[in-house]
Amino acid sequence: MLYVAFGILGGSGLGLAYVTPVATVSKWFTNKQGLATGMVVMGFGLGALVMSKLMAPLFLQLSNHDLSKTFLYIGITLIVVLTFCASFMQLPPNEEKETSSTESLASNSTPPFKYIFSKSFILVWLMFMINVVAGMIFISFQSPLLQDLLKLRMPATTNFADLSVINMLNAAGATLIGVSSIFNGLGRFFWGTVSDKMGRIPTFRILLGLQALIFVALIFVFHPVWFFVFVCIVLLCYGGGFGVIPSLINDSYGAKLMPALYGAALTAWGVGGIIGPQIVAFMKDNYPDDAGFYAFIIGSVVLFVGLLLSFFIKEKVAN
Secondary structure: OHHHHHHHHHHHHHHHHHHHHHHHHHHHOOOOHHHHHHHHHHHHHHHHHHHHHHHHHHHHHHOOOOHHHHHHHHHHHHHHHHHHHHOOOOOOHHHHHHHHOHHHHHHHOOOOHHHHOOHHHHHHHHHHHHHHHHHHHHHHHHHHHHHHHHHHOOOOOOOOOOHHHHHHHHHHHHHHHHHHHHHHHHHHHHHHHHHHHHOHHHHHHHHHHHHHHHHHHHHHOOOHHHHHHHHHHHHHHHHHHHHHHHHHHHHHHOOOOHHHHHHHHOHHHHHHHHHHHHHHHHHHHHOOOOHHHHHHHHHHHHHHHHHHHHOOOOOOOOO
8 A cells, every 4th residue: 555555646646746836837937947947846855854854743743653644644734735725826828828729739739759769858868867866875875874974983982882872873864864955955946047047958067067076075085074065065966957957848848848848857856766775775785884985986977977968968959
């Protein structure tokens, strides 16, 4: 039931609730695509923080840590809140008229598959996926990696089984998760706005190049404070990819194809969400003492490949 309900039904609903408002907002603010869509997807990023730090703990407490009741309470809350918010969402008047016409319906029925399997879209998909891989390396393991660095700076006589030490390490990891989540959300808005001025592909190059340099630096830097700062910057760039990709798809393929192609582009998020954590998990299982070192090497190589791919993408591929 967890896989069916939370995985399949919840995952499908997540995709629908994510793509729809982004596509709608992009039609209202045609001159500020990055700013507008970046603000919407920033809400998605901060939503993870609200759920993990506010809603989930609250409902767990109310249900005496009964997970079934917790899921039930969250589901009821989302039904009420999402339905209320969705009732305000509508297309601009000119879009409503176009969508209601037979001619527009015919043009909107053009299959997007020829674009999905085009060289340009595949390159965009790969570039976005690589950006996700880099972020997911830290999203899944930022707390354990930080704790490993903190342990290296503790006295050799430290008892890591002591409850006070465990709580201190967990608190440091939780603080990093909370702060980096804020940067993740802000990155969607910030880089989306930057892309309005610099262009979508140049902004993506900055995201990938900056992260590649940080991954290289992490190979040689072992101070927890620098690790904390670098993780926040990487998560800022990770969120930035989500802030830029909607306007990139809209600019490249047009508003009518944007919802379908944007949804297809988000499959890169799912693939990157599998690959990124598995890189660190494999290293933690097989090279526990040097997991971060090897993960950072792999991450830097992957990011430089993504940066190279970005130079083969044209800013606009369709009218």
